[in-house]
Amino acid sequence: xxxxxxxxxxxxxxxxxxxxxxxxxxxxxxxxxxxxxxxxxxxxxxxxxxxxxxxxxxxxxxxxxxxxxxxxxxxxxxxxxxxxxxxxxxxxxxxxxxxxxxxxxxxxxxxxxxxxxxxxxxxxxxxxxxxxxxxxxxxx
Numbered sequence: 244x245x246x247x248x249x250x251x252x253x254x255x256x257x258x259x260x261x262x263x264x265x266x267x268x269x270x271x272x273x274x275x276x277x278x279x280x281x282x283x284x285x286x287x288x289x290x291x292x293x294x295x296x297x298x299x300x301x302x303x304x305x306x307x308x309x310x311x312x313x314x315x316x317x318x319x320x321x322x323x324x325x326x327x328x329x330x331x332x333x334x335x336x337x338x339x340x341x342x343x344x345x346x347x348x349x350x351x352x353x354x355x356x357x358x359x360x361x362x363x364x365x366x367x368x369x370x371x372x373x374x375x376x377x378x379x380x381x382x383x
Contacts, residue, residue: 250288256344257281262306276306280351282344289332296339298326300347304355320359322351 244254262276280302287295305319326347330339 247285251286251294254284254286254340255282256284256340258348274307274309277304279303280348282347284340284343286336286340292331292333293329294332294336294339296326296328296330296343298328298340298343298347300324300326300344300351302348302351302355304359318359318363320355322354322358324351324354 244252246252258278258280260278262273262278280300282298282300285297285299287297301321301323303319303321305317307315307317309315324347326343328339328343332339
């Protein structure tokens, strides 16, 4: 945390989730996997019991699978979003910042799920249809 030039302050929260085979957070078939989030919150000066919060978040996601069923597959990308809110400081800045970060992480997770995984699944199924789906070409 540090003071800014507008009589407010700035806080930075870093979140790292390791889902790799060698990490503590191993999940499913991942060979390598990481979720790195950077949240920067600018808090304006207090006015009449409220403060203006501006949250800028960036998430960098990378994952790699390597097994007999799917072969080697790598996916990585990043997404950045911004949120502005005027909130009461009755419960304190830390509670307000925590709620904003939780809400933003949820939105980013949903966006990544729809954009990256949805599109990837669509492309993979188009290029290499699942074995249970039988595609028939029209007869000439």
